[in-house]
Amino acid sequence: MVHALEHLVVRHTHRLPSPTGPAGDGAAATRRFDAALMTAGFKLSGELVERLSGLAGPTVVRTAVRTLATVRELVGDHVRHNVYFVDFPDNVPDTLDFWRECVAEALADDATRARTVEQLSAGVLDLLTLPSYGRYRHTYEEMLAVHDELIAAAGDRLTVLHLGADADTEVTALYLALAGSTTPLGEEHLRDLAALAGPCADGPQPETITVRESRAVVNHARLRVGAAPLLDTVTDVLRLACALAEGDVTLREPTRFRALSRPHRRALLAGLDAVVAASPAKLSDVSAHREAWKRLGERLHPHEYPHWPHAAEVFAVARGERRAPSFDSRMEELLARGDVAGAADLLASHAPGRLFRALDRLLRVAADAKEREAVLAAVERAAPEVAGRVVLSVREHVRNRAGGGDARRVFVNRAGAAWVADDTRPPLEDADRERLVALLDAETRRRLPSPRRLLIDPDVLDVALPLSGRAASAGLGVLPRGSVSPVEGELLRFFTYWREARRTTDLDLSALVLDAAYGTVTWLSYTALTDVEGRHSGDITEAPDGASEFIDLRLGAVRGTFVVPQVYVYSGEGFDEVAEGFFGFMLRDSEQRGRPFEPRTVRMKSDLRGPGKAALPLAFRRDDEGRWHAHWLHLYLRGAPSANRVEGHRVTIAVLMRALFDRTYLTVRHLVSLMEESGAETTLWDGRTVPDGPVTYIGLERPDGLAPGSRIFTPENLRDLLPA
Structure with a gap:
């Protein structure tokens, strides 16, 4: 397991789990390892050089082979990059001249002459029919032979690999970081979490797993080792069922549910029954994924388990046999009656996160200053219960809602698909925006850590906060x-x-x-x-x-x-x-x-x-x-x-x-300014020397030589800087 997961630790943390093996004189092998890494833009830290040098040479070589494969894939050097024009960027021809050359070669070829003449006579030429177009005309080795060796320059990238703890500790720490992330993970990170969750399912667990798709991945692993899944909503059960069917735990795409084993059916139905028994109001979540629940019900056969009657209620709601209005539908009913204050109060009391997501709309449909005041008061009450990334997301949204002019809206879905439309929304009132900004900043400042000493790489200040791993x-x-x-x-x-x-x-x-x-x-x-x-x-x-x-x-x-x-x-x-x-x-x-x-x-x-x-x-x-x-x-x-x-x-x-x-994003600069307002002492890193004593470092790359006890935030774990 250790070696199989070591590459995940290197890729996510730029740390190499502390190698183990017989002691020996591995200094020469370590120097060769370091030199090979440098060709890929990586380098061993001083601590890692010292650790490897004390091991036997064969151990160092085996470690080097594994690590080099990982970093070469990271940078894209695990494949052969050939080019069509052998001495690119030199001697690239003019486009039309190149096309004419391809046509001339096709006309000189007995096999393609007639077809090429026919196309030219018709006045339309398909380049893909020309034998010399679009396919390499030389081998990778022939291409390398015409290029000089790269001259090293001071500006070349050099990413330092640091010494980690033992492999089990590093794997567990990475699992806890991914599973406990307060922001949704991207597709690749979800796959990595799945790989880690199996070996780690019966070990230490995060205090909370707030991201629901991450919880589904962990629950899948827990079922495999015989542990009880962590379920507190009916949608948690649906996501787990999708994981068991190797489907989409984000619920963006429909999952084709397969026949489930009896133990899995029992686990899902027992989980549903317990969730609904503890809180019948959670049946309101069923309607959001009604069709998926119907398909899942065909596989679970809840009628065969009468001792779990609350589970059967879920499928009754999905079939429309029982009414369980969602908070969204109840909010819509209140808004249809013109009760904006009632809608805001409902969400603040039962679904504070949804209140924040509906905030802009509620302020726009409010009839007067009194109703807007009711909405803002509800936001103030609900703020402590809302996830930190949602607080920051709304802060970023409010910052971009001054309106006016011929503003355009950019829409980006969770898969990264983008489109643009006119922004026809009226702007929010300046006084409301200012009050919201102050409220949201105060809430963020309250949750942020209070580091005494901040060491900041200036280049990280304009990095956008990772409010979503997607x-x-x-x-x-x-x-x-x-x-x-x-x-x-x-x-x-x-x-x-x-x-x-x-x-x-x-x-x-x-x-x-x-x-x-x-x-x-x-x-x-x-x-x-x-x-x-x-x-x-x-x-x-x-x-x-x-x-x-x-x-x-x-x-x-x-x-x-x-x-x-x-x-x-x-x-x-x-x-x-x-x-x-x-x-x-x-x-x-x-x-x-x-x-x-x-x-x-x-x-x-x-x-x-x-x-x-x-x-x-x-x-x-x-x-x-x-x-x-x-x-x-x-x-x-x-x-x-x-x-x-x-x-x-x-x-x-x-x-x-x-x-x-035209859009402004919340960046690391925003969080740093809030920590400074709380009394943090900030030093901008000059790229050379690090201060004595532990610091909280935020930068693009981790410096070598930070004092023990320092907290380190780089793009690989910047999500951990966000308040919970």
């Missing part, structure tokens, strides 16, 4: 949606990699350049291989063994204000269907040559897993002083069923960018 993709160097981070380097290189699962798949990497008014300046794609800004590595149209595309940009030559990289599904499998798919970017100095893909220059690599046919991982913006910043998006657009390309999405992306850049 606001970021899994990967390396990934920040939550809405984050802003500086970009320092002369050459910016995007890359995407995909490997098809069952059918031929063509993904296309593109980059759109927009001016300050969001007008199109130019783009780079397979239809525009070269421009002043940079070069495209060439179109690859199939990936049975994996394929890569790159775009090289000289930031100093960019004529616009925004650069928006995108990945399109041109044909074949979608982002959720390919065997593997990811996007990232590298930064290099002008004198650095090297291969098209150099892992130590990778600043970010994120998985491509989402709905739609167009992925927008992030955008780059140049400020008034000429400095570039990355703005993190993690969005997906619906697109067309096939043949998507940047030319057809320019207007949509411009509208989306305008709406997104």
Whole structure:
């Protein structure tokens, strides 16, 4: 179990569980291990070097093999990144010249001449029918042979791997952190929690598991080891049933329930009976997932268990044989009668989280200042009972509700699909907004820890608070949606990699350049291989063994204000269907040559897993002083069923960018300011020296040498900084 889960600890925490084995002189093997790590942009901490050096050489080698595999996958170096044009970014031809060359080769080939002549006569040419288009014309080794070794530069990424505790302790700590997270986990983190929950189900548990889908994953593991599941709502039981059927515990997608074993049927029905017996009002939750309950009832056969009568009531509500109005329906009845104060009071007393989510609407439909006062008073009463991330989410919402002008709303669902619409809502009253801001800040400040000494990496201040794990993709160097981070380097290189699962798949990497008014300046794609800004590595149209595309940009030559990289599904499998798919970017100095893909220059690599046919991982913006910043998006657009390309999405992306850049996100800066108001002493880290004594450190990377007892928050565990 230890070695099987060690890679999860390294990936999530950048700590290597303390290696064990016979003592010996492992110094030489450790130096080789460190050198190999540095080629991938990683390095051993001083403590880890000391620990490994005291072990026998074979133990160090085995540890190195496992760890190198993990970090290479983290950065995207576990696959071979070939390019269509062998010496990219040099000698990339003009697009039309390249197409003419492909046509000439097709005409010279007896097998394709007739078909090509026929297409040319008709005036429409399908590039995919040309034998030299879209397929590698050289091997990976031949491509490497034409590229020089990368020249190391001071700006290359160097991620430090730190020494952890023993493997069991590290695995348990990671399990407790994921299971006890107060923010919903992303899809990959949920899978990791499932892998950890089995071995950890009969060990230490979080004090509370507030995120319901996380609870479902843990409950599934508890059932497997014979422990009682943790259930306090009927929906907990439904999610557990989905987990048992290997379905969607988030309840976004319908689950096909299979025949259940008798022990599982008994566990689910007994859980339902206990929940409803303790609180009959919880039957009101059934109507939200009525159809799912009907399908589950066909598998559970509750009529066979008359000794659990309360469980049968759940299915009676689902079939409409018993009425159990939800809080939402009761609120709607009150609002239909014009009783805004009554609706607010109902939610404050029984569903404070729903009150916060309905707050904007209640203030808008309030008839006068008296009713608005009643709503705000209900919010004040309910605030201590509301989850911290909900308090912060409403704070961010209120901040963006000044209204006025031709405001646009950006909608992003839980899967990352985005769309824009006119904001037709009237603005909230300034006095109400100010009162809410003060109330929400006071509530957040009350819950935050009171560290005496804060050590802050300035680059982390503009990182958006991770109010949902779904606001970021899994990967390396990934920040939550809405984050802003500086970009320092002369050459910016995007890359995407995909490997098809069952059918031929063509993904296309593109980059759109927009001016300050969001007008199109130019783009780079397979239809525009070269421009002043940079070069495209060439179109690859199939990936049975994996394929890569790159775009090289000289930031100093960019004529616009925004650069928006995108990945399109041109044909074949979608982002959720390919065997593997990811996007990232590298930064290099002008004198650095090297291969098209150099892992130590990778600043970010994120998985491509989402709905739609167009992925927008992030955008780059140049400020008034000429400095570039990355703005993190993690969005997906619906697109067309096939043949998507940047030319057809320019207007949509411009509208989306305008709406997104008009929005303000809550960042780490907000929490730091609240802790300072509570008396915390803040020091900005200079990147070199760390203070004596324990501190609370918040930054993008953990410094080496922090004193024992320090609390450390980096993007990997930034969710733990949010108040409960």
